[in-house]
Amino acid sequence: MIVPDISQDAVAVADHYDELDPVYRRLWGDHVHHGLWTTGRETAGEAVEALVDAVADRLELMPGQACVDIGCGYGSTVRRLAAGRGVRVTGFTLSHEQARYAAARHVPEVDIQVRDWLDNGLADSSAEAAWSIESSEHMVDKSRFFAEANRVLSPGGRFVVCAWLAEAGAAGWKVRHLLEPICREGRLPSMGTREEYEAMAAAAGFTVTGYEDVSRRVARTWMICAGRVVKAFLLDPETRRLGLGARNGIFVLSIPRLILAYRSGAMRYGIFTLSKVAENGRN
Template identity: 60%
Template sequence: MIVPKVPQTAAAVAVHYDELDLAYRRIWGEHVHHGYWRTGRESPAEATDALVAQVEARLALAPGQTLCDIGCGYGATAIRIAARHDVAIVGLTLSAAQEKIANARPSPHFTCLRRDWLHNDLPGASFDSAYAIESSEHMVDKPRFFREAARILRPGGRLVVCAWLEGEKLRPWEIRHLLEPICREGRLPSMGSRADYEKLATDAGLALLDYEDASIRVRRTWTICLRRFARSLFSDADLRRLALSPGIRNRDFILSLPRLILALRTGAMRYGIFVWVKA
């Protein structure tokens, strides 16, 4: 488990997404997650939707089900899933900026709550399935992340998790110059390995159904983001002010863009898609 030298908190995660709200939406769009390129010819919008489709397929959805989106961002993923499968979704986010946009979306099948997943107060055994797309990384207490998922799921319910993971056989420089700074700059309290996640889920009473290492499918995301960010410095005054303002505590995430590109290229960081079921 990679742990940054500076401890990260849920409050720090919320500030990160509130401060960088404009940058996330203008540089990448309404989905706060990677794209998934199967052929390499997909546009970024097609690739982000393709990752949503990967999650949908693994959830094995049926009309009338109730789902939980753990870390729902702006709600775009939840609304797309709800519309395509006639399901109801409750999403949780720490960010006030994300909550405002998510709840402004016209959908009778989606509700966004600004709430810490580790203290979610949701009823036990009340959801047919749950998913977390790149949000488990932000959890301070990862064992509790899995225990809460198991608690709110009905027997037979599925949990799909897309996660940034530490690679195997890491070299010291990869930890020091890539993964530890990525955790610190991205407000990740820790970054686990595939083995860490599988053990924590098993301990919580979840059985692994499937795993995909999708690193090669998603890594193009950060090259596109870095290119778009570089262009925006010349063309977008708002983003330029955001990047240059000393009052923005989270502008150091800019440094993680090249780190993420290199970490995914070298294998220091992996991108995993897990599927678990509650017995």
């Protein structure tokens, strides 16, 4: 597990997204996660929605199901799946700014809560499906992250996790110059490997039914972001002011690190499909 040399917690994560809220939306839009390219001809907007659809397909969502979005951001994923798949969704975010934005775009069957997933207050076995798109990285206690998902899901429920992952046995220079700074600058309390995630999921009571490394299909996200940041800083004084004057503006430094981390193999992007063991012992 990669751990930053300056500890991060839920307060730091909330502050990061609250302060950088206008920058994120100006540079990337309503989805705060990678895009997923298949043909390479997709726009960035199409690619981010493709990742959402890939998650939904792995969950095998059915109309009327009760679902949980752990780290729902601006609510774009829950709105897309509530409208397109007919599910009911409770979303969790630490950011008041993200929740405020989501509330202004409310759709039926969606409830957005500003609350830490590690203290979510949901009843046991109250959901049939759950997903986490790039939020597990921000969890202080990743074992508890999986344990809470298992508790909240009903027997046989599915859980899909899209995660930034560290290369197993990463060389010292990759840790020092790429992975540790990415954690520190991005307010990630830790970054795990595929093997560590699978071990924590199994310990929580999940069976790993699928895993896909889509690093090559998501990596161009950061080249697009880099181009947009340069353009915005040159041409948009407001974005330049927001970015350079922010306490969390140091995250801009992580963009070139992320590009190199993917190219060097120091960082991977994985999609886990998990299933809670059913009462009869089957998944």
